Each structure stands twice: as C-alpha cells, then as structure tokens.
Amino acid sequence: MPSPLVSVVIPAIAVDDYLLEAVSSALGQTWSPLEVVVVLDGATGDEDALPVDPRLLVVRLPRRSGTPFALNAGIAASRGEFVARLDADDRAEPERLARQMEVFASRPDLVALGSSVTVVDAEGTPLRHLAALSGRDLRRALLTRNVLTHSATTYRRSAFDLVGGYDLRCTRMQDYDLWLRLATVGPIDNVPEALTSYRVHDGQHSRRTPPWGAASRSVLAGRRRLAAALGSPPSAQRARDAVWSAAQITRHLGLRRPRYLPSPITRRSRRGVLLVTTADVSLDVLYAGQVRHWLGRGVAPLAIASGDTGRLAAVGRREGVRAHALPLVRDPSPVDDVRALVATTRLLLRLRPAVVVYGTPKASLVTALAAAVARVPRRVHVLHGLRLETQTGLPRRISIAAERIVAASSTETVAVSASLVDTCRELGIPTTTTTVLGDGSVGGVDVEGFAAAGRDHGRRRAVRAAHAIDEDALVVGFVGRACAAKGLVELTSAVARLRREGLPAHLVIVGPDEGLADLPPETLRLLDGDGFVVHGPVDHASEVLAAFDVLCLPSHREGLGSVVLEASCARVPVVVSDAPALAEVIRHGVTGLVVPRHDDVALAGALRAVLTDRRLAASLAAAAAESVAERFDHRAVWDRAATHLLGHLSSAGARTGADAPTRA
Known part of the structure; x- marks a missing residue:
C-alpha cells in the first residue's frame, strides 16, 4: 500500500532567512511522498531566493490577507491526504513527518497529532524543551487549554474539510479554534518527542495581539460545544472558561509568562532532580542502571530518597548519587504518615530540587503534598498502576x-500505559496533565540480558531441582505479588484442572507473600498438594524465567506487567488476562494468548494449548521477543525519560549537565 502524500503548509509575510531555513527543513524530511506549499501572504523580499525543487509549490496572495486566509488558500492548493503545519520562522526535525505518520498509521481514528517542541531564540540557540501533554486522546484537555503547538501539528485533510477549515474571524488563536472543531470528529494527541524547533523573537504576531474580540468569542464557543459533545456539565465548563479568560488577560498584561518562555533563574535558583519511592527495593529493581544513565545524559544534580530496608545506601553507591532515608512505610499509619510528610517536606526545603519525581502509592501521596508545600516547580507523578481497581467499599x-x-497536586502524571490513563478517566481521576512516554514502561527491559537468561540451562536445572521437578516436566510460572488480585485463585484452579485431565503440569509461584493466607480454603489446599510450589521472592525475574515453559499472569488489574515483557525477551511464551494494560502489550494469538479475567476454564485451555503445541509456543515467543525489543528496549526508554526530565529542568530554569554539580 503506497504511503500517503503529506503537504507541509508554510504561510509567510516575508522571504527572509527564517523562511528559507523553514523550507529547507521541510524539504529535508525523511518521509516520502511530500510536497511543501509556501503561501506568500503579500510577502516582502526576493521570491527567487526560494529553492528550486519539484516538491515546492508557491501560492502568491497579492496583498496581506491574514493567517487564516493564507492557510486556507495553501491547503486548497495542496494535494496531500495529511496537512503538516510549519510556521515561517520555525524548523522541523528531519524525522518529524515519519514519526507522526507512523502514529497515524497505527491509529486510524486519530485526526490531529502534535509533538513536544524545542524552544529556540532568534539565532536558533535552544532555550528549553517544551514537553507536550500526551495520552492517546486529549479532547478533554482541550476544554482547559490549547494542548497542540500549531507549528508542530499534522492533521487529516478529510477532517479539516469536514469542519470547514480555518475560521477567517480568528486572526489569533486560529489553531485552538480549529482543534476544538476537529475534536468533534475524532481524537487528538501528541508524541512526546520534540519534532519542531519553535522560535521566540520580538516580531511574533501571537505575542503582540490582545486576547479579546471575535477570536476569543469563537474559541469560547468552541470550548462549550466540545464540552457538550463530551458530556461535561455546563457549570464545570463555565468555571474552566472563566479561568482561561483570566489567564489570557494576565498574560497579555505581562503578569504571567507564556509557557514557551524560559523561567528566569532567581538568586537562590533551584537545581536538579529528586526521585522518591516508598521502599528502596523499588529503586533497586525499577530504576537499576537508569539513574546512572540519567546522570550521564546531564540530569544533574540527582538524588534518591525512600524508606530504608537496608538496600538504600548500596543503591546510591551503585547509581553514583546521594541517597536520603525517609520514614516511609507502605501500610496505612496516620502517625507514621505525618512523620513521613514532615520529613519529606524538610528534605525538599533543604535540597531545593527543581524537579521531584515520585512513584508507588504512599510515596506519591506524601511527596506530592510535601512538594506542593515546598513549592517545587515541577512535580512529576509516575503512575505504575491502580491498586484500587480490586478494592471495594470504604x-x-x-x-x-x-x-x-x-493528580491535583502534581504538575504532570506520567502513566506507564495508555490503558491506565483511560482507567483514571473512568474513575474521575484528573488526566488533563497525564502523559505516556513512548509505549509506556518505567524502566523498559534489558533485552539482551533477559535473552541470555532465557538460555541459561544451568538456572533451569537449579530452580527445578530445588523443588524436585524433573528437567523435562511441564512448568507454568507466575512472578509477582502472591495475592488474589494477581489471579492466583484462577491460576491454581486452572493448573489443577490440567492435572485432573491428565496433563502433569507444575505451577511455580515466585514473589513476595502479600495475601496467600487470605486465599479461599480450596486454593490453599491445592497449593499444599503435589504439583504446586511457592518459591518465594527473588531479587530479579531473570533468576527463574529459564525454568518455565510458560509464564502466566492472570491479573485482575495491572499497570503494565513488566514481567510479561521480561519473559517475552527470554522467549518464554506468555498467557495473560484481558486486564487492559496486559491486552495492550500482548496481541492475542500473535505475541501470546489473552483470556478473560476470572475465567479458570479459559485459562486452562490457553495453558494447555501452549504447553502441548510446541510450534505455537515457539511462534508466540519469537513474535513477542521481537515486539518487546522494538517497543520497550531499556536504552530507548531511559533516553526518553532523560530527555523528558531535561525538559522539566529547563522549564524550571535550572542548571543542568556541566553547569551543575553531580551530587545532591
């Protein structure tokens, strides 16, 4: 199937060095087929200075007609299925269109896609990274503010024509007005990478025009129409509109800085990043090697903090950062939680980080509140999952x-999967500042390391020998918190069913005991019998994966299911439940088998298929290994996180890299 034509449309009021640079960046895209449409809106300068290229089309307007008219004229003259916007003073990165078209190809319902941007000065020197909000569907976020940068956005021509193009009344905010109408057709989103350089200079039209008149009225009307279409109460939208209108006026009066301008560094400037988790085991496992990688990318100074179970100091030495112990405990305890809140606030006031990153439930609540009190400029919540999905009542x-x-106390939430964002939205948890980096994950997967672990026959023999399991026996493995929410009741029943039907499979449960005693009596009876082994916790899943013929994770809920990714790299076939995050990672029948939650019969059938059909097992394992290597390689995940943090540091006006010390 041929690739769709993309038309890059650039309106200009002058043929100058900025325009020539913009046109050159558009023609230099790695994507093909491509056309570049330059609309000379009564432009001054020498038109002959434009490059000679068969892909370049020049539309001439004899007199200044305004940006909306020029854009409509350029798009009317274009031939592409997609329209990519670029301002005459900006630059597109060479891979911009290829990256955006990759997303459009995977999401046929998407109508508009923007990106993060790099803010540059008049000479093109980078000033800061402006991180874009992303999360699969940002239509509700549009009810609060404009979440797409015009010069970084590509949209479907069919949707543009359907909503009637740019409104000629909108001499300013024509982009926001268009997005509000496009959002009634389908989802909009951003990719987290910075794919456009956005230039800030004194002559920008958007920085000189007042925020009132027909354009503002059109935008407010569009916000109300979209709110009604999305089912948002009118009273809530009136409140959002009042806040937005006030913000526009204060910005025009100079009382509020635009988001694209760097913050001035005060005399007592903040610096660096503090990473907080509830327990040091999370730092040890989830962020192993990643913290040191961030340092190497210039995310500095960098420090870590958590409850200390004996690992914290060693983790700090391994990662090359200072570690701070906090009195954080996992279980609810009003007295301990107040102590932790006070201690965390004091640490933040002493370190004065520009960015604080926190994950795991208790650390997130305590640190979000403490960081708000300490007025930390960037408060980033890493959402691993929602334990409440399996809770009831109070x-x-x-x-x-x-x-x-x-969510309300954080300036941004980074979710580990897109399905997790959808779940938050369904539960009424705010998602307007929630994003997903790439395909998700916290630390990615050491693809090469787990591939080697899967081939470790010595470990396979050792784990099986420890439980008197023959080397050629069939073994179903489970790795995770040992509790009912992880689907252990169904998994135990499914394996027992296989054994009753004559398939002598063994179940090996690996992970900390977080509720085995609360399982039903029948499940406990089975676990005490032949063929069932509770192995206990391990430091790393790589220690046991080689012993399994199939990994099963029938969770009732899951943030992402990192062990599924790890098993896939080890070429261990996987069977999972249809918990949204797991179904997002595993394609049924291609990279694994997916069964309904709470269905032990379907689970037994899937396990039987993988255990008895070696060709199916090998095919699933190979496809899964390839998919995970492409989407979740830890080096790419770490790089995305580092770039994201550098953007937050820049936004806060903090020093980074060589300008900042490496120890907090």
Missing part, C-alpha cells in the same frame, strides 16, 4: 480520593 473510596489528591 477502602476504594479512600484510594480514589488519594489518587485525585496526587
């Missing part, structure tokens, strides 16, 4: 309230 209501507090 505990569930308390957990939802806590998640809402964390």
Whole structure:
C-alpha cells in the first residue's frame, strides 16, 4: 500500500532567512511522498531566493490577507491526504513527518497529532524543551487549554474539510479554534518527542495581539460545544472558561509568562532532580542502571530518597548519587504518615530540587503534598498502576480520593500505559496533565540480558531441582505479588484442572507473600498438594524465567506487567488476562494468548494449548521477543525519560549537565 502524500503548509509575510531555513527543513524530511506549499501572504523580499525543487509549490496572495486566509488558500492548493503545519520562522526535525505518520498509521481514528517542541531564540540557540501533554486522546484537555503547538501539528485533510477549515474571524488563536472543531470528529494527541524547533523573537504576531474580540468569542464557543459533545456539565465548563479568560488577560498584561518562555533563574535558583519511592527495593529493581544513565545524559544534580530496608545506601553507591532515608512505610499509619510528610517536606526545603519525581502509592501521596508545600516547580507523578481497581467499599473510596489528591497536586502524571490513563478517566481521576512516554514502561527491559537468561540451562536445572521437578516436566510460572488480585485463585484452579485431565503440569509461584493466607480454603489446599510450589521472592525475574515453559499472569488489574515483557525477551511464551494494560502489550494469538479475567476454564485451555503445541509456543515467543525489543528496549526508554526530565529542568530554569554539580 503506497504511503500517503503529506503537504507541509508554510504561510509567510516575508522571504527572509527564517523562511528559507523553514523550507529547507521541510524539504529535508525523511518521509516520502511530500510536497511543501509556501503561501506568500503579500510577502516582502526576493521570491527567487526560494529553492528550486519539484516538491515546492508557491501560492502568491497579492496583498496581506491574514493567517487564516493564507492557510486556507495553501491547503486548497495542496494535494496531500495529511496537512503538516510549519510556521515561517520555525524548523522541523528531519524525522518529524515519519514519526507522526507512523502514529497515524497505527491509529486510524486519530485526526490531529502534535509533538513536544524545542524552544529556540532568534539565532536558533535552544532555550528549553517544551514537553507536550500526551495520552492517546486529549479532547478533554482541550476544554482547559490549547494542548497542540500549531507549528508542530499534522492533521487529516478529510477532517479539516469536514469542519470547514480555518475560521477567517480568528486572526489569533486560529489553531485552538480549529482543534476544538476537529475534536468533534475524532481524537487528538501528541508524541512526546520534540519534532519542531519553535522560535521566540520580538516580531511574533501571537505575542503582540490582545486576547479579546471575535477570536476569543469563537474559541469560547468552541470550548462549550466540545464540552457538550463530551458530556461535561455546563457549570464545570463555565468555571474552566472563566479561568482561561483570566489567564489570557494576565498574560497579555505581562503578569504571567507564556509557557514557551524560559523561567528566569532567581538568586537562590533551584537545581536538579529528586526521585522518591516508598521502599528502596523499588529503586533497586525499577530504576537499576537508569539513574546512572540519567546522570550521564546531564540530569544533574540527582538524588534518591525512600524508606530504608537496608538496600538504600548500596543503591546510591551503585547509581553514583546521594541517597536520603525517609520514614516511609507502605501500610496505612496516620502517625507514621505525618512523620513521613514532615520529613519529606524538610528534605525538599533543604535540597531545593527543581524537579521531584515520585512513584508507588504512599510515596506519591506524601511527596506530592510535601512538594506542593515546598513549592517545587515541577512535580512529576509516575503512575505504575491502580491498586484500587480490586478494592471495594470504604477502602476504594479512600484510594480514589488519594489518587485525585496526587493528580491535583502534581504538575504532570506520567502513566506507564495508555490503558491506565483511560482507567483514571473512568474513575474521575484528573488526566488533563497525564502523559505516556513512548509505549509506556518505567524502566523498559534489558533485552539482551533477559535473552541470555532465557538460555541459561544451568538456572533451569537449579530452580527445578530445588523443588524436585524433573528437567523435562511441564512448568507454568507466575512472578509477582502472591495475592488474589494477581489471579492466583484462577491460576491454581486452572493448573489443577490440567492435572485432573491428565496433563502433569507444575505451577511455580515466585514473589513476595502479600495475601496467600487470605486465599479461599480450596486454593490453599491445592497449593499444599503435589504439583504446586511457592518459591518465594527473588531479587530479579531473570533468576527463574529459564525454568518455565510458560509464564502466566492472570491479573485482575495491572499497570503494565513488566514481567510479561521480561519473559517475552527470554522467549518464554506468555498467557495473560484481558486486564487492559496486559491486552495492550500482548496481541492475542500473535505475541501470546489473552483470556478473560476470572475465567479458570479459559485459562486452562490457553495453558494447555501452549504447553502441548510446541510450534505455537515457539511462534508466540519469537513474535513477542521481537515486539518487546522494538517497543520497550531499556536504552530507548531511559533516553526518553532523560530527555523528558531535561525538559522539566529547563522549564524550571535550572542548571543542568556541566553547569551543575553531580551530587545532591
């Protein structure tokens, strides 16, 4: 199937060095087929200075007609299925269109796609990274503010024609007005990478025009129409509109800085990043090697903090950062939680980080509140999952309230999967500042390391020998928290069913005991019998994966399911439940088998298929290994996170890299 034609449309009021640079960056795209449409809107300068290229089309307007008219004229003259916007003073990165078209190809319902941008000065020197909000569907975020940068956005021509193009009344904010109308056709989104250099200079039209008149009225009307289409209460939208209108006026009066301008560095400037988790084991496992990688990328100074179970100091030495112990405990305890809040606030006031990153439930609640009190400029919540999905009654209501507090107190939430964002939205947890980096994940997967672990026959023999399991026996493995929410009741029942039907499979449960005693009596009876082994916790899944013939994770809920990615790299076939995050990672029948949650019969059938059909098992394992290597390689995940953090540091006006010390 041929690739669709993309038309890059650039309106200009002068043929100058900025325009020539913009045109050159558009023609230099790695994507093909491509056309570049330059609309000379009563432009001054020498038109002959434009390059000679068969892909370049020049549309001439004899007199200044305004940006909306020029854009409509350029798009009317274009032939592409997609329209990519670029301002005459900006630059597109060479891979911009290829990256955006890759996303459009995978999401046929998407109508508009922007990106993060690099803010540059008049000479093109980078000033800061402006991170774009992303999360699969940003239509609700549009009810609060414009979330797409015009010069970094590509949209479907069919949707543009359907909504009637740019509104000629909108001499300013014509982009926001268009997005509000496009959002009634389908989803909009951003990719997190910076794919456009956005130039800031004194002659910018958008920085000189007042925020009132027909354009503002059109935008406000569009916000109300979209709110109605999305089912948002009119009263809530009136409140959002009032806040937005006030913000536009204060910005025009100079009382509020635009987001694309760097913050001035005060005399007592903040610097660096503090990473906080509830327990040091999370730092040890989830961020192993990643913290040191961030340092190497210039995310500095960098420090870590958590509850200390004996690993914290060693983790700090391994990663090359200073470690701070906090009195954080996992279980609810009002007295301990107040102590932790006070201690965390004091640490933040002493270190004065520009960015604080926090994950895991207790650390997120305590640190979000402490960081808000300490006025940390960038408060980034890493959302690993939602334990409340399996709670009921009062505990569930308390957990939802806590998640809402964390979301409201954070300047950004980074979710480990897109499905997790959807779940938050369904639960009423704010998602307007939630994003997903790439395909998700916290630390990615050491693809080469787990591939080697899967081939480790010595470990396979050792794990099996420890439980008197023959080397050629069939073994179903489970790795995770040992509790009912992980689907252990169904998994135990499914393996017992296989054994009753004559397939002598063994179940090996690996992970910390977080509720085995609370399992039903029948499940406990089975676990005490032949063919069932509770192995206990391990430091790393690579220690046991080679012993499994199939990994099964039938969770009722899951943030991402990192062990599924790890098993895939080890070429261990996987069977998972249809928990949204797992179904997002595993394609049924291609990279694994997916069964309904709570269905032990379907689970037994899937396990039987993988255990008895070696060709199927090998095919699933190979496809899964290739998919994970492409989407979740830890080096790419770490690089995305580092770039994201550098953007936050720049936004906060903090020093980075060589300008900052490497120890907090």
